[in-house]
Every structure is written in structure tokens, then in C-alpha cells.
Amino acid sequence: MLQIKNISKTFNPNSINEKRALNNLSLTLNDGDFVTIIGGNGAGKSTLLNAIAGTWFVDSGQIILDEVDVTNLAEHQRAKFLGRVFQDPMMGTAANMQIEENLALANRRGAKRGLSWQIKPEEKQHFIEMLKLLNLGLENRLTSKVGLLSGGQRQALTLLMATLQKPKLLLLDEHTAALDPKTAKIVLDLTEELIKKNSLTAFMVTHNMRDALKYGNRLIMMNEGKIILDVSGKEKEKLTINDLLELFNENGELNDSIVLS
């Protein structure tokens, strides 16, 4: 499904702020993998997701998505294959457009956009059905501007938009970090439900070790731009928070936000 071969990325090369964010990293994802990624600040978790999404190009290495080499494709070209939800709930939706307009934009992800009307009548019914799954009452507010929604509502909508056209890979970049615990739980459960229902392959970056253990079938721990732990299946199920803490300690990468989570 996804093959990452020896990718490296250095920010601000040859300067005092030089930062090797990804260090010769390789990783292969299988169809249907739901991978949670943990690691300290600056471990390279979000950088890995951005490398896949094409926010910038990697310095070296190769990224192959379902047999398509996307290494040199621009961000909007890769969007065809990817569903994305960002940490900032404001980031994934267009605030001054209506809910149904946002959904219509997402429904055309990767498709050619021409001069036909932005929303087809038959799409609306589909949108209403999908919005009902969120249980937020948004199905009655199709023409409301997204800017009027709360952070949690916007994140749920972004999630729906990311999966409306089944993506080859779903990228979740700490998408519940900015939400209150209760809303975070709702969005996480929704995430799991959508991934299961559409049998998606997904990457989920998280700061929360409990979530990393609870969700997904595979767990990756990163440190200094490298993968230092990669467990899946039964082995992951056996893993405990203490195991993870020990590993963090070994790598001298224990910070408050991780301990407190």
C-alpha cells in the first residue's frame, strides 16, 4: 500500500537552526493498517505525515503509494490519494463557505473541476445521510457557514470530508489535540468507526499514549527522525503504558505532555 524508502529531510540546512527531521526512514504499510504514531516533541511524527502529504519535497528517498511514485508530485496532486485531518480544527474546512459547499469540494477531491454546478441535487441526499452519522445535527444545517461551527464540529466535518471519497491513506495529525477531552473522545470514536466502515488505511499521530494503545492495529514510536519501535497485532495488544514510558526513558525523550497524558 504505502512504501517509504530511505527518506530524509533537513530543515534550514547549513544554518544555526539546522534540524534533521527525518533520518533515512523506511516504512511499509499494508492494506487496512491503522497505525498510531507516538514520540516526543520534534521526533518527526508530523514531519513524516507532511512528507507523505507533500507539504514539501523530501531531500532524498522515495514514497510510493499503491504503486504510484508520488515523491515528486505536488501537494494538490497527491490529494487525490489522501484524506487529511489537521491538528488545528480551523485548517481542514473553508470557514466562509457552507457545510454542503465544503462537502461538495471534498466530494471532488482529485477530480477535474469544470463549469458544472458545484453541487449536484443527488449529492445533497448523500451528504445528509453522511452528516447523520456524525450525530451532531449538522444534517439540518447544510447551508450554514462552517465558521459558525465549534472546533469539535469542524473536526468531525473535516473527518467526514477526508473520507467522503475513499482515500488510499488517511492522515490524522494530532487531530484531537486541540479539543476538550469529551469532544476528543467523540471525534476519536468517529475516526475509528469511519476507518472500520470504509476499511481505510490510516496514520494517526498522537501525543496521548493511551489513545495510541487503544486505537489501531499497529504502533510506531519515533525519535530523532527515526522509527525506534514498530509493533503490530497481538504484540501491540500486549503493550502497556509502562512499556512505552520505559522506551521513552531509554531514549531520554520524556516530556511533560507525554507523562501527563
Next chain:
Amino acid sequence: MLTFSSLLRALPGNVAQGMIWGIMALGLYVTYKILNFSDLTVDGSFSTGAAVGVMLIINGVPALLAVIIAFLVGCIAGLITGLLHTVLKIAPILSGILTQIALYSINLHILGNKANQAVNVNEYHLLLSLRDTNKSILVALLFAIALMLILYWFFGTELGSAIRATGSNEQMAKAQGININLMKVTALALSNGIVALGGALLAQYQGFADVSVGRGAIVIGLAAIIIGTVVVGANKKEHNFLLLLGSAVIGGVIYYIFIGIVLWLKLPTNDMKLFTAIIVAIFLSLPHLKIKKKEKKDATN
């Protein structure tokens, strides 16, 4: 003598002129409101439209065709600003300024190396002229309505909504597979096309094209948009897009009626641009000042 009848006599002219500037404001609306891009190209492309329109008519091209060609040339001006910004990564405002400055020379060339060129309504068949203000108002109104309907349709299409998404949230647009650079260039071209069309109409109306007719166009356009939003009471509730476009045209008309009153009162017209700038600055800062006031109020509570 300040007689009310002299004001009334001047009024139709102000309405016609205001409506033409309102058309220009429709173009500005595309970049300023929809794309969220402060495009200073318009000062240049408005003059370009005037110059192209007049020179074509002088050389025997029918007036309507001249206006359409002026639109296309304006599109090219916007295209260049778009490329400066998206390909060469020059900041939005600077990209517009560079094109605007370059257009000054180009406009002089178009005008046959003269600062202005006359097009006499007695010699050529023009769409509108200050000799016949009623007809001019009608023609300008028809252009305004046609453009409003086209813009309403266009921004309801898939392509148009992709441009709106780009203006609203670039990151979201990219994540939905939208080529934001292409959207920006498209919107800038469309915007400056409409602005140039406005310039071509104004040149016919006043009977000449002047190389500096577009000077300060962006501020007049902004004034029209802002006055328009005040008139329809924006920010209070959501408005239909067509009404918002119409408000920009109405804003242009109100602005020129205001100018008519200033002239009638024999106020110093040299200070007109100063007044305009102050009014636009006040209205642009109003939302910010309101927030500050509210914050202060919240803090004291």
C-alpha cells in the same frame, strides 16, 4: 450659486459615472473579497482598459467589440500579476505594484506615446457618452447586471467554488486537490478583465482615455465595496451573493453622488482623494475597533 436644481442636473452624470466605477468594483470584489488578495494591479489595468478601448474605436473597431477586447487585455494584466506571485513567489501587494508600474509605460505605448487620446462621440458610434447620460446609465446598468449574473453563475460552479475555497483556506484547498496557484491566476485574470472593461466604458463615457485615469482606482473600488456593505448591513446576517455584488455597484453610485454633492457645495475638490482615503481607512478599521472596544468592555466587567 448653490441651487438645488443645479445639483439635480448634475446627478444623472454622477449616477452613470458611479455605475461604471461600480462595474470596476465588481472586478475588485473578485480579488479583494473572494480571493482575499489585495491586488494593486487595478490602477494600471483600469487605464489599460481605457486606452485599449479608445485606440481600437479610433481605428475602426466597433465599440462593443473594443470593450470585449479591453476585457481580454485586462485579463492578461491580471495573469502577469498572478505569475509574478505564484511562479516567482513575489508578495501579493508587490506583484500588483510591479504590474501596475509596468502598465504605465505600456499604456503610454498603447495611447501612441501620448498621455491621452480623445474619442469623439460625433465621429464614432459609442456605447455611452456624457452627452446622453440617461442612455449611459441604462448601458452601464445592463453591463453591471450582465456581469453580476455571470459572476454569480461562475462562483457557483466547481471551478468558482474552488477559487472561493482558495481564498477562504489555502491549506484546505490544497488538501482537496485544488491547484491554488492556478486558482489565484484565474481569479486575478478575471478580476482585472472586469476592471479593464470598466476602464473602457469610462473612457467612452468621458470621451477620452487618459494614462492616469486609473490612479487611485483601488481606493475608489474599495470605497464602493465598503459603502455597499454598509448599505446592505453586512455582518448582521448572511447575504445572497448576488445582493453583495449588487451592493458594490450601488456603493459606486453612492460614492459618485457624494462626490457630486461635494462639487456642488464647492468644497475643495483637490482634497477629494484625501477625504476618500480617510473614509475608506475608517471603514476598514471599524471591525477591528469594534473588537477592541468589546475586549475592553469584557476586561472591565
